[in-house]
Amino acid sequence: MQMNKTAEVELSIDKDWCKGCGICVAFCPKQVLELNHKDKSEVVRIEDCIACMLCELRCPDLAIQVTKTQTQVETVK
Ligand code: SF4
Numbered sequence: 177m178q179m180n181k182t183a184e185v186e187l188s189i190d191k192d193w194c195k196g197c198g199i200c201v202a203f204c205p206k207q208v209l210e211l212n213h214k215d216k217s218e219v220v221r222i223e224d225c226i227a228c229m230l231c232e233l234r235c236p237d238l239a240i241q242v243t244k245t246q247t248q249v250e251t252v253k
């Protein structure tokens with residue numbers, strides 16, 4: 177799992193479920209994902225992820241999970 181402190185998002189890819197179709201790579205508007213040498217989707221630019229959820233929604237094998245975190249929430253006094 178990789179975490180992006182800026183967009184407060186975590187990406188989790190199940191390598192057993194991923195079949196390397198590349199749909200998530202093609203749909204990601206920020207080029208966050210790439211297929212690695214084993215033809216598995218891999219997070220390469222987590223810092224650019226905008227948590228648009230497209231990869232999770234488009235993956236036919238439900239291998240990607242996008243989780244918005246709340247670790248950076250600021251409280252206004
Ligand atoms: S869309 Fe799903 S199955 Fe296809 S490469 Fe991405 S994670 Fe793997």
Ligand code: SF4
Pocket residue numbers: 187203204205206207208209224225226227228229230231232242
């Ligand atoms: S949530 Fe959006 S920006 Fe982030 S990896 Fe998925 S498709 Fe790319």
